[in-house]
């Protein structure tokens with residue numbers, strides 16, 4: 001009985017010792033035999049290593065057509081004159097008209113707009129006074145005094161004539177913030193809400209007005 005036990009023990013010990021040695025290799029970089037290697041090593045392909053499953057072998061795939069990145073809902077209004085008018089009628093600033101928001105808008109303005117529009121929005125920024133470029137109209141001029149926030153959003157998004165588009169520099173929220181500040185420079189107590197309200201009486205716009213909230217949320 002005792003002998004059998006010893007034989008078993010010896011056999012088990014031999015197997016274990018053999019396994020222990022078998023897992024050693026001469027390559028110091030090799031981990032030797034691994035138990036369930038899938039658990040430590042992902043079977044995913046290396047980035048940019050090529051992928052035979054695709055005809056073009058491109059491992060890093062492009063997003064599927066029509067994908068929308070989180071938090072980046074596209075601006076659905078086209079860059080046309082009609083789009084500009086439509087934006088003026090239907091877009092509503094989703095941000096509060098509060099002092100805090102205006103202050104944040106001013107930060108954006110100081111970084112992205114002041115060099116053309118000037119500190120007070122009079123169209124006398126450095127590009128005009130130093131660079132000699134044609135001035136933008138003052139925000140409190142007859143031209144822009146009553147400009148609706150929707151049209152501002154449209155112009156900031158797409159640009160207009162000499163003003164370049166700012167959609168790549170400013171996200172949607174930053175655009176609405178800076179609009180809050182620009183409105184204070186319009187020197188017009190009748191805020192953009194009233195301008196929009198007036199515009200919405202416009203007959204042809206009534207059909208779009210229902211979508212205004214939706215659009216302003218999305219943008």
Ligand code: HEC
Pocket residue numbers: 108109112113114115116117127134135136137144147151152155156160161162163164166170178179182
């Ligand atoms: C490169 C100079 C430049 C920069 C930078 C610039 N603008 Fe302008 N902006 C202009 C000019 C020029 C116009 C006049 C465009 C026209 O009506 O022909 C204009 C027009 C506008 C208008 C009137 C738009 C309309 O629909 O008539 C608004 C509002 C405005 N800018 C806001 C901004 C804001 C906000 C920023 C910063 C995010 C900014 N701009 C940055 C040059 C600039």
